[in-house]
Amino acid sequence: MLLYKLWRSFVKEILLLKRDIGGIVIIFVMPLLLIITITLIQDSTFKNLEGSKIPVIFIDHDKSEVSQNIKKELENSKTFELLTDFTEKSAQDAVFSGDYQMAIVIPEYLTKDINSNIDSKVQAIVSSFGLETDSVKVKKEAPKAKEIHLYFDPATNIGFKNNVMNSINKMVFEIENKKIYKAFQDQLGTTEDLEKDKSLIGFKEITPKKGEMEVMPNSVQHNVPAWALFAIFFIVVPLSINLVKEKSQGTSVRARISPTPYFVHILGKTFTYLIICVIQFLLMVAVGIYLFPYMDLPQFDVTGKMFPMIIVTIFAGLAAIGFGVLLGTIADTQEQSAPFGATSVVVLAAIGGIWVPVFLMPEFMQTIAKFSPMNWGLNAYYDIILRNSGIGGIAKEITFLFLFYIAMVGISLFYERKQHAV
The missing domain is CATH 3.40.1710 (abc type-2 transporter like fold)
Incomplete structure (x- = not known):
């Protein structure tokens, strides 16, 4: 019976999303435009620096x-x-x-x-x-x-x-x-x-190898996971808006007085938006694998890494959904949830290393970055893509992401119960 209620909640969320075509476009198309534009700019800049001379x-x-x-x-x-x-x-x-x-x-x-x-x-x-x-x-x-x-x-x-x-x-x-x-x-x-062989010590960089080929980091290996994370967290905006709509239209009141527990209502939203997060990530990966080579960009290599990356995506999606649920629960109007949600995602991206690598930040900001869920997700992706780590190597990051989701949903349920306590 509980599974049936969860299924009906899931169907309700899908129907709500179908009515918001503009929101669907923003969720799926905007991240694709971002990843293509940013990667082209960064790669072109890199090539220009290689091929031109500074006066x-x-x-x-x-x-x-x-x-x-x-x-x-x-x-x-x-x-x-x-x-x-x-x-x-x-x-x-x-x-x-x-x-x-x-x-x-x-x-x-x-x-x-x-x-x-x-x-x-x-x-x-x-x-x-x-x-x-x-x-x-x-x-x-x-x-x-x-x-x-x-x-x-x-x-x-x-x-x-x-x-x-x-x-x-x-x-x-x-x-x-x-x-x-x-x-x-x-x-x-x-x-x-006496000058011959005067250098007694030299330097040789040892890089990871795949077979006989050296694995060299490139702009694609940063931009695909980084902007996939940005897209995943941007669902905070439509998710919080939907929660605010439900409050203004009375849907949340009917959900509370129905025999279905309120947490099932939250789980229905979680599963719905989690599927969206995975689809977003797969679209980003598809662009990196199939479209980038035609644009004279490096191909995104996912050989043997797809399963752990999906795991990271799921837990990053949970963190984003938890944040969206909390924002939608606390906000009273769409005018509050939409701008605050968009701004907060941009701030989390900035301090999380999506735009500027964390090691280039001031020491104070490096400390703050450790508390950004986007930074946890990005480090997990880096561990898989660049450091060839498995599930064991990203256990700490995905644990933090899951605890962040639990904390956000827990605070939301507590706030909701307190607001409507008789």
Whole structure:
């Protein structure tokens, strides 16, 4: 008998949704447009950065070995297009006004001063060992360190600044190393190539492999689960609106005085919207698998991962439904539920890592992100897609999502009972 009542509640929800064609379009079409648009933008941006060069003003006051080596390294990086027809003042004005992202100014006599500095230090070291050579004539005072001036557009991303400064530091360090080796060779009179194999430690990135192929993360692997989660949580809006409609039309009163327990009414909504959540996710996956390759985007690989992803989808859907039930129970009008529901979903998405990766957020926001159900769902998807985890690896996240659903529905039932207590 209870199952029959649950079935009738499910049918009622389906009939309500059939009357709201606009809501159905929003639930299914809007997420598909979002995932296609966002993925295309991100992938196009990535490809443009790979295929184009950033114009950089390069001013060389040294015009000697070191500055020429730096210039050569920058040109060989295939990242920068060097512009040289500027003075330092005009370069500064152009960069600070936003016309160019950066300018590099090499100081005068850089090569000469570096050579003098290195020779002075090498001579001091050789002399300290009592290895006086013919080349050690006069101990000269080392010149002061030179500074390469870097001008950045004030709107330039801090990550870009750090990358450029690290790259230039590395270039200068390697140039200095070569000169130090050469200076020791000259002082000691050796013909052995001291510079050969000078690097004793290297770096090798170990990436996950599928067969013989390396698995490299791409924009699709983030956008499909991320925007599927956004779509799943966006059902908060139509679900809360339907609950408010039932209150305004008297349907909720009839549900309370009927012999059917009120929680069956909530379970009927849960099953109905849970099916919608799974359909939304399957549509997103279908776009990633079948449509993206035709749009010159990477294909979304779900080989051996579909079952655990469906499990995550179900529990994420439960969390979204619980939140929608609570909002619809507390709100008195559609004007309250609709804007608050939409805004809250956007906020949860922002702090949950849907738009900006959590590790890029300030430490305070990283702590807050741990309490976002969207973050739990996204981490679970990442564990499956990128870290090859199974059900055991996502147990914590799906437990949190289920407890969130229980808490939201529990608060809703308590509030409903208290509001209508005689």
